Amino acid sequence: MKYLRLLLFAAAALGAGLFFGTRINAFLSISLSDKALQDVSHKEHPVESAPLPFRMVDLGGVGIEADRADWGKDYSHNTKRFQKLFLSDKPFVNHAELERVFAEYRAYIDRMADLGFNAVEFQVFLELIDFDKLGDGYEVYSKDSVYRSRHEAVSELYGKFFEYAREKGLRVILSTDMVALTPPLEEYMRTRLGNIDVESGEFWKIYEKGLEELFETMPSVGGVMIRIGEAGPLYNRSDWDYRSELMVRNVVSVKKMLRSFIEAAEKYDKYVIFRTWSVGVGEVGDMHTDPAVYDDILGDIYSENLLISTKLTKGDFWNNVPNNPTLYTGRHKRIVELQARREFEAFNVIPNYLAPTYQSALASFMKENPNIEGVWVWTQAGGPIRQGPLMIYPFHGMWLWTDANVFSTAMIARDPGQSAETWTREWVRDTFGGDKEVEDGLTELLTLSHGTAVRGLTIPEFAREEVTGVGMEIPPVIYSYWNLVETSTSVMSLVYTTVKGDVDGAVADGFQAVEDVRRMKAVLASVEGGIERGREWIPGMKASLDYEENLFETLAYHKKFLLEYYEWLDLGGKDRKAEWENALAEYEAAKSVHMDRYGSNLSFPAYNFEMADTGAMQAKRTDVAIWAARALLIILVLFIARVLLSRSESNPGIKMPVFLSIFTFGMLEAFTSFGAPLFVLTTGVPVLLYFTGLRFFVFSGSRRSGYALSLLPVLALMGIILSVVSVRGPFYFWYHVWTSGGFRLALAASAAFLLLTHFYLVYQLAGRTLRVRALTGRMLFLTSSLVTLYSLVYAVFGIDNVMGRLNGEILMMPVMVSRVLGFSTHLDFLVDITLLLVKAGAVLAFAGLVLSSFRFGGGERKNAEEHAKAEDAEKAHARTRY
Numbered sequence: 001m002k003y004l005r006l007l008l009f010a011a012a013a014l015g016a017g018l019f020f021g022t023r024i025n026a027f028l029s030i031s032l033s034d035k036a037l038q039d040v041s042h043k044e045h046p047v048e049s050a051p052l053p054f055r056m057v058d059l060g061g062v063g064i065e066a067d068r069a070d071w072g073k074d075y076s077h078n079t080k081r082f083q084k085l086f087l088s089d090k091p092f093v094n095h096a097e098l099e100r101v102f103a104e105y106r107a108y109i110d111r112m113a114d115l116g117f118n119a120v121e122f123q124v125f126l127e128l129i130d131f132d133k134l135g136d137g138y139e140v141y142s143k144d145s146v147y148r149s150r151h152e153a154v155s156e157l158y159g160k161f162f163e164y165a166r167e168k169g170l171r172v173i174l175s176t177d178m179v180a181l182t183p184p185l186e187e188y189m190r191t192r193l194g195n196i197d198v199e200s201g202e203f204w205k206i207y208e209k210g211l212e213e214l215f216e217t218m219p220s221v222g223g224v225m226i227r228i229g230e231a232g233p234l235y236n237r238s239d240w241d242y243r244s245e246l247m248v249r250n251v252v253s254v255k256k257m258l259r260s261f262i263e264a265a266e267k268y269d270k271y272v273i274f275r276t277w278s279v280g281v282g283e284v285g286d287m288h289t290d291p292a293v294y295d296d297i298l299g300d301i302y303s304e305n306l307l308i309s310t311k312l313t314k315g316d317f318w319n320n321v322p323n324n325p326t327l328y329t330g331r332h333k334r335i336v337e338l339q340a341r342r343e344f345e346a347f348n349v350i351p352n353y354l355a356p357t358y359q360s361a362l363a364s365f366m367k368e369n370p371n372i373e374g375v376w377v378w379t380q381a382g383g384p385i386r387q388g389p390l391m392i393y394p395f396h397g398m399w400l401w402t403d404a405n406v407f408s409t410a411m412i413a414r415d416p417g418q419s420a421e422t423w424t425r426e427w428v429r430d431t432f433g434g435d436k437e438v439e440d441g442l443t444e445l446l447t448l449s450h451g452t453a454v455r456g457l458t459i460p461e462f463a464r465e466e467v468t469g470v471g472m473e474i475p476p477v478i479y480s481y482w483n484l485v486e487t488s489t490s491v492m493s494l495v496y497t498t499v500k501g502d503v504d505g506a507v508a509d510g511f512q513a514v515e516d517v518r519r520m521k522a523v524l525a526s527v528e529g530g531i532e533r534g535r536e537w538i539p540g541m542k543a544s545l546d547y548e549e550n551l552f553e554t555l556a557y558h559k560k561f562l563l564e565y566y567e568w569l570d571l572g573g574k575d576r577k578a579e580w581e582n583a584l585a586e587y588e589a590a591k592s593v594h595m596d597r598y599g600s601n602l603s604f605p606a607y608n609f610e611m612a613d614t615g616a617m618q619a620k621r622t623d624v625a626i627w628a629a630r631a632l633l634i635i636l637v638l639f640i641a642r643v644l645l646s647r648s649e650s651n652p653g654i655k656m657p658v659f660l661s662i663f664t665f666g667m668l669e670a671f672t673s674f675g676a677p678l679f680v681l682t683t684g685v686p687v688l689l690y691f692t693g694l695r696f697f698v699f700s701g702s703r704r705s706g707y708a709l710s711l712l713p714v715l716a717l718m719g720i721i722l723s724v725v726s727v728r729g730p731f732y733f734w735y736h737v738w739t740s741g742g743f744r745l746a747l748a749a750s751a752a753f754l755l756l757t758h759f760y761l762v763y764q765l766a767g768r769t770l771r772v773r774a775l776t777g778r779m780l781f782l783t784s785s786l787v788t789l790y791s792l793v794y795a796v797f798g799i800d801n802v803m804g805r806l807n808g809e810i811l812m813m814p815v816m817v818s819r820v821l822g823f824s825t826h827l828d829f830l831v832d833i834t835l836l837l838v839k840a841g842a843v844l845a846f847a848g849l850v851l852s853s854f855r856f857g858g859g860e861r862k863n864a865e866e867h868a869k870a871e872d873a874e875k876a877h878a879r880t881r882y
Contacts, residue, residue: 013756017749031468049417054374056119061392075384092153113168115410125176133209162220171222177231177244198253204260215268223271229279249282265305273307309335319454320463320476333373340405344477347388350548351449355408355420390602433532441527456513456552462498481816487615489734496566510556517549547604554594557587618673622729628670629726676809693782706765713754777851788841
């Protein structure tokens with residue numbers, strides 16, 4: 001019977017491990033496929049030349065201060081536009097700042113009107129609404145509320161801006177993230193509705209009434225634009241009471257929201273513009289890129305006053321991405337979003353001309369979808385602008401290359417059938433004058449620029465593949481996301497997988513980008529003397545190309561190091577090891593030059609190599625980690641043998657607490673290349689607390705003899721990890737985690753089997769002298785209290801803060817997630833899980849404590865006495881045998 005139980009347990013534990021492993025495999029499995037990328041080389045223009053009726057532009061750099069002290073220190077997506085113009089307290093408007101800002105605004109609007117734009121977007125909404133149409137008119141803001149006074153001052157000022165735009169022929173569109181809130185509005189909702197329920201029609205009626213008020217009090221407003229896919233702390237201003245929360249996540253809430261907004265818009269003949277930018281959030285996450293999901297959400301909603309706004313690509317404003325498939329379908333009026341200042345391509349401070357790409361995409365959409373109504377051009381918006389160059393369009397910095405995109409995109413929208421080259425040459429003539437040689441040369445430079453930027457800033461072989469892994473679609477620009485240079489094991493393992501077999505070709509591609517920049521420099525030098533107008537731009541153009549050359553050369557050496565390092569991890573070999581070590585030295589020398597030249601340059605800022613350097617530092621410690629893992633393995637084998645061979649389980653020959661402390665921290669240090677103090681601390685301390693609690697709370701007194709044996713499965717699991725690390729270091733372990741389904745399955749199955757075996761042994765060994773109910777209570781208290789304490793760390797210090805710092809040490813997940821967006825931005829379930837673990841852990845720990853405290857007829861002492869009698873009888877029997 002004993003062996004049957006053991007056999008059944010082993011089968012169940014192994015089955016649990018396989019089940020767990022298959023689920024991990026399903027989440028982390030990698031998919032690679034070729035993308036259907038748009039061909040922009042053709043010269044055909046199959047669409048009519050009639051202007052698109054709706055041509056909107058953002059506010060550019062109007063009201064954004066070129067504050068050198070504030071630049072380069074903030075990944076926030078809040079533009080801080082009008083930050084000095086609008087004040088939180090009375091008089092609410094800084095009139096000394098108004099004259100300067102309004103002068104900028106007039107100059108900008110005049111230029112945009114000349115380019116043919118007929119709408120302009122303002123990021124403002126709740127600041128203009130008092131909710132007077134709710135109840136007696138004072139249910140949200142009381143008569144003497146400071147909000148009413150502020151809204152009056154803000155509305156008066158914005159009214160001046162709106163009127164000027166309307167005089168110049170530009171319709172004013174207000175934009176907001178949903179759900180938009182102020183403290184009094186949130187309090188009203190909770191009091192009136194009991195909660196913020198985005199699936200409630202009554203909830204959206206509040207905004208509908210606010211929108212009606214807005215259209216009545218500010219008739220110059222032409223409509224409102226809504227985004228639901230991004231919101232929250234990354235976009236909110238800490239000193240401003242107007243914020244947004246990411247709450248609209250399912251189909252019901254989207255439909256309720258749109259119907260309420262459309263009802264108000266139709267009543268006043270205004271636009272509601274709904275952005276499909278859903279960014280993978282909830283049920284609506286694929287609305288932006290999947291025509292079927294798009295139709296399921298929006299198919300039964302239609303209005304002549306509704307415009308659907310969508311980015312032109314299947315994803316963000318990334319390169320090497322197919323055209324957005326949803327723009328070819330649907331019965332709604334559609335707007336195509338285009339970015340002139342490309343945030344993922346050095347923020348466009350380098351030559352980066354998009355006209356051929358944009359013209360080709362628009363022609364493709366219009367040929368198949370007669371409902372393409374217009375464009376929305378971003379001249380400044382997108383990404384963390386203060387982490388990029390100090391460039392504010394069209395007022396400050398090297399905005400020349402962005403202007404080329406703004407001009408050509410505006411012209412394409414006015415005349416979609418004309419070739420992009422026509423507008424390229426017109427911009428060159430208008431900006432620089434000169435003879436045909438100048439026109440030909442600078443047109444060639446612009447035409448070369450985008451492909452060169454893509455080659456230098458990405459790993460093209462990877463970027464051209466549709467790659468899914470780590471539970472998400474991997475952006476093609478992930479290698480240098482904004483200014484963050486990637487080195488995480490998850491991303492680089494996938495990158496290497498796509499170039500495996502042609503690492504030399506991928507490395508050569510990086511250096512070819514440098515040669516392409518040098519070609520552009522030669523073109524500029526050849527025509528410089530013939531430039532007649534705009535000669536003040538020449539120093540900036542040269543500086544821009546110098547910066548691009550240096551940046552791409554630094555990245556090329558970094559790519560070479562990483563790809564050769566991962567090739568060695570995969571294939572091994574002394575020669576490959578020597579190659580990546582040499583490449584690492586070359587990268588560090590190139591990066592040093594880059595930082596010396598651009599480390600304090602705000603116009604052409606150095607890239608962020610912090611995590612890249614962490615990866616380089618850990619790579620340099622590979623040999624140390626390998627030999628440390630091998631030494632620890634030897635110690636572990638000797639210890640396990642000593643425990644198994646010892647006649648007295650209570651004295652395995654080594655003091656257990658001392659050994660466990662040294663071994664656990666040593667294993668974690670080797671596993672992280674001795675470069676992750678926070679990770680080692682936050683992982684090692686809970687493990688040791690568990691070991692200690694198990695020793696003194698479960699295996700105390702006469703039960704201590706089983707303590708060492710019960711921990712052998714846990715130590716064996718550590719040994720498995722050390723065995724992998726001992727081959728080619730910690731990155732070898734992670735490389736197989738991210739790329740090998742068989743490895744993941746074996747690791748997960750082994751982990752589950754061994755951990756379950758540990759608990760099985762605890763019950764078998766401690767259960768000899770402790771009743772099952774008391775033992776269960778003690779184990780429940782021990783494990784649950786540790787889960788509670790560990791979860792509290794994340795709850796108190798914040799998931800993004802803690803996980804970001806840990807990820808910065810162990811380099812698991814993409815840098816843009818851990819350093820910028822935050823793990824909770826689109827993985828909000830982590831917040832819910834953390835809070836659940838804190839609450840559930842506390843309840844279960846208390847239950848375990850109560851359960852372990854009960855005495856059932858002196859059962860525990862009785863068991864101990866019976867166990868002692870059995871031991872005495874066994875010893876007496878042994879003596880009689882001898």
